[in-house]
Amino acid sequence: MGALLQIENLSVSYRRGGATIQAVDAVDLEVPAATMLGLVGESGCGKSTLARAIMGVLPGNARIAGGRVELAGEELVPSTEARRRERLWREISFVPQTAMNALDPVYRLRDQMREVLCSRGGLSAAASDARTAELFRAVGLDPSRLMDFPHQFSGGMRQRAAIALALALNPKLIIADEPVTALDVIVQRQVLDTIRMLGRDLGLSAIVVTHDISVVAYLCTLTAVMYGGRIVESGTTAELVGSPAHPYTMGLMNASPDLKARIDTLVPIEGAPPDLSAPPPGCRFAARCPFVLPACRELSPDIIEISTGHKVACHRAGEAPALRELAGKVATWSA
Numbered sequence: 001m002g003a004l005l006q007i008e009n010l011s012v013s014y015r016r017g018g019a020t021i022q023a024v025d026a027v028d029l030e031v032p033a034a035t036m037l038g039l040v041g042e043s044g045c046g047k048s049t050l051a052r053a054i055m056g057v058l059p060g061n062a063r064i065a066g067g068r069v070e071l072a073g074e075e076l077v078p079s080t081e082a083r084r085r086e087r088l089w090r091e092i093s094f095v096p097q098t099a100m101n102a103l104d105p106v107y108r109l110r111d112q113m114r115e116v117l118c119s120r121g122g123l124s125a126a127a128s129d130a131r132t133a134e135l136f137r138a139v140g141l142d143p144s145r146l147m148d149f150p151h152q153f154s155g156g157m158r159q160r161a162a163i164a165l166a167l168a169l170n171p172k173l174i175i176a177d178e179p180v181t182a183l184d185v186i187v188q189r190q191v192l193d194t195i196r197m198l199g200r201d202l203g204l205s206a207i208v209v210t211h212d213i214s215v216v217a218y219l220c221t222l223t224a225v226m227y228g229g230r231i232v233e234s235g236t237t238a239e240l241v242g243s244p245a246h247p248y249t250m251g252l253m254n255a256s257p258d259l260k261a262r263i264d265t266l267v268p269i270e271g272a273p274p275d276l277s278a279p280p281p282g283c284r285f286a287a288r289c290p291f292v293l294p295a296c297r298e299l300s301p302d303i304i305e306i307s308t309g310h311k312v313a314c315h316r317a318g319e320a321p322a323l324r325e326l327a328g329k330v331a332t333w334s335a
């Protein structure tokens, strides 16, 4: 049986000025049913573009340059606009970074839920309100707040309401784009706990987009690391966090306050991701990689499977244990 979501060789580009920005470059990715996959990488690596391509909500200057996406055997990309609209909320829903991107400030929460549950889901107003109360309880909101407007909620509560909205019609796939980034640390943890619990209890299938690898480690069974428009490492989260094989993944972990397992201080990765309007030849991480070899700057590494389900695109993947050892030293990253 195929995975729930299958992405094959997907490329997405933007036109800006006279330039073409290759934001997603030949990406292959699968999300099995009842699985949360974390898509992690720094800002500008193409995560949101990939998420938007799956949802079919790319901006006007974007173009699917190639590839295909299937959800439960049905083609999502390419797709017609009518089919895309029909699918949104019912089959794919999303949790944005800021709940106000999903919630309308002038409507009561009850009415926003009715908009999805009645108009899209065909429920009566009474059935919608009952379902909303059930959803509110599931996400940790008091159903007595149903008649509130979004501004009467705290940021964390609004994010919970956005999650309730995303769950409303039992979609096949949820895409959460930086679902806790805008919240303060304590609330982040509470909302993450709720998402984790819902993931387990409801068997959710989701892609969680984040720059924070510790969020992925906390929530997701599978992880895909994106850099420069490409997936550079993917596999189970346990394997990636326990034995990262790509130097970029090792660097992300050193820079994460919650995962700095090997170094007792935070070590940033110097520099910035490549300009995707003129990406470098070879490995896109070469300019920042402490383990770079001359070949890395010329030849793009193939993705290879180093153990069951653990894939990495690095010329030095065979030396991963030794590189991990070195990556655990501060001097490696400051050289």
Ligand SMILES: Nc1ncnc2c1ncn2[C@@H]1O[C@H](COP(=O)(O)OP(=O)(O)OP(=O)(O)O)[C@@H](O)[C@H]1O
Binding pocket: 014, 015, 016, 021, 023, 041, 042, 043, 044, 045, 046, 047, 048, 049, 050, 059, 061, 275, 276
């Ligand atoms: N509407 C757009 N028009 C032109 N270029 C864009 C547009 N949106 C994104 N890009 C470019 O595409 C590349 C990938 O951006 P994208 O937002 O997908 O990355 P990201 O990893 O999700 O980062 P962030 O977390 O900052 O959104 C970047 O070079 C970005 O500047």
